[in-house]
Amino acid sequence: MISKHLKIKGQYWTDSLTLVSGCSPVSEGCAHCWSAGMASRFDWGKPYAKNGKWTGKVEPNYKALEKLEKRVGSERKLKPRVFCIWNDLLYPQIPCDFQLRVLHAMYYLEQDVFLILTKRPEEIENSAFCQGPFEDTELPNIYIGVSVESQKHIHRIDQLIKNWPGKKFVSIEPCLGAVDLSPEQLAELNQVIIGCESGANRRQPPDMKYLHSMLWQCSKMAVPVFLKQWDMYGKFRKMPKFDGHTYDQLTWSKTLTQEVPKGDTG
Numbered sequence: 001m002i003s004k005h006l007k008i009k010g011q012y013w014t015d016s017l018t019l020v021s022g023c024s025p026v027s028e029g030c031a032h033c034w035s036a037g038m039a040s041r042f043d044w045g046k047p048y049a050k051n052g053k054w055t056g057k058v059e060p061n062y063k064a065l066e067k068l069e070k071r072v073g074s075e076r077k078l079k080p081r082v083f084c085i086w087n088d089l090l091y092p093q094i095p096c097d098f099q100l101r102v103l104h105a106m107y108y109l110e111q112d113v114f115l116i117l118t119k120r121p122e123e124i125e126n127s128a129f130c131q132g133p134f135e136d137t138e139l140p141n142i143y144i145g146v147s148v149e150s151q152k153h154i155h156r157i158d159q160l161i162k163n164w165p166g167k168k169f170v171s172i173e174p175c176l177g178a179v180d181l182s183p184e185q186l187a188e189l190n191q192v193i194i195g196c197e198s199g200a201n202r203r204q205p206p207d208m209k210y211l212h213s214m215l216w217q218c219s220k221m222a223v224p225v226f227l228k229q230w231d232m233y234g235k236f237r238k239m240p241k242f243d244g245h246t247y248d249q250l251t252w253s254k255t256l257t258q259e260v261p262k263g264d265t266g
C-alpha cells in the first residue's frame with residue numbers, strides 16, 4: 001500500500017524542492033498555477049509572483065541546490081525520498097552549469113527518486129540533461145515528465161520521447177479535456193498521473209467518460225496509473241475509487257517501501 005508512505009493523500013512524492021524560483025504561463029493548464037499562488041503568499045516568493053500570477057522574474061535557486069548537495073555529503077544512511085521539483089528546471093533562462101550541478105547531486109543520491117515536470121520538453125535537447133558529461137550516462141532515479149492538459153498538447157509527449165532516453169511520465173493534471181494516447185506513446189511511458197483541477201477557482205472537470213477512457217488506455221498497455229483527484233459526480237475527491245478500483249499505482253513505489261537501516265532519521 002503506497003499511500004501510507006505519502007504524507008498527504010493524493011500526493012505522489014514525499015518532498016518538494018523549489019530548484020527554480022518563478023515561471024511564466026505556457027498554456028491554458030497554467031491559468032490557475034498553484035505554484036504562483038503559493039509564491040505570492042510568502043515573503044520569499046514576492047519578487048517572483050504577485051496576486052497569484054508570476055511577475056516574469058525567473059532564477060535558479062542556489063539555496064535549494066546547496067540543500068541537495070548537503071544531502072549528498074551526508075554520512076548517515078538516508079531514508080529514500082521521492083522529490084518533486086517545483087517550477088521548471090528546463091526553463092530557457094536556467095543555466096546549463098546550474099542544471100549540471102543538480103544532475104550531479106541527483107546522480108549520487110541513488111536511493112532517491114527525482115520527478116522533473118515540464119511543459120517545455122523542446123528545451124531538453126539543449127540542456128545539461130542531453131549535453132555534457134551525462135549525455136551517455138544512465139540516470140535510473142530521474143524521471144522527466146510532461147504536463148498534458150488536453151489533446152491539443154499531446155505533442156509534448158512525442159518531444160519528451162524524442163529528447164529524453166531515460167524514464168518518462170505524463171501528468172494529465174489539470175485535465176481539461178479528453179486525452180487519447182497512442183499505443184506507441186504508452187509503450188514509452190513509465191507512469192501516468194491523472195487529476196482534475198483543484199483549488200477554489202477550479203474549472204468544471206471534463207466528462208467522466210474521458211477519465212474512463214484514459215484509465216482503459218493505460219490498463220490495456222499495463223502502464224501504472226495514479227488517479228490523484230477527480231470531481232466524482234459533483235464531489236471533489238482525492239484518490240477516488242472508480243469502477244470499484246483505487247488507482248494508486250506508482251512505479252517508484254519500490255523506493256518508498258525500501259528497507260531503511262535502523263537509526264536512520266534522514
Ligand code: SF4
Pocket residue numbers: 023024025026027029030033034035036087088119
Ligand atoms: S509551467 Fe507549471 S509552474 Fe509554470 S506557470 Fe505553468 S503550471 Fe505554473
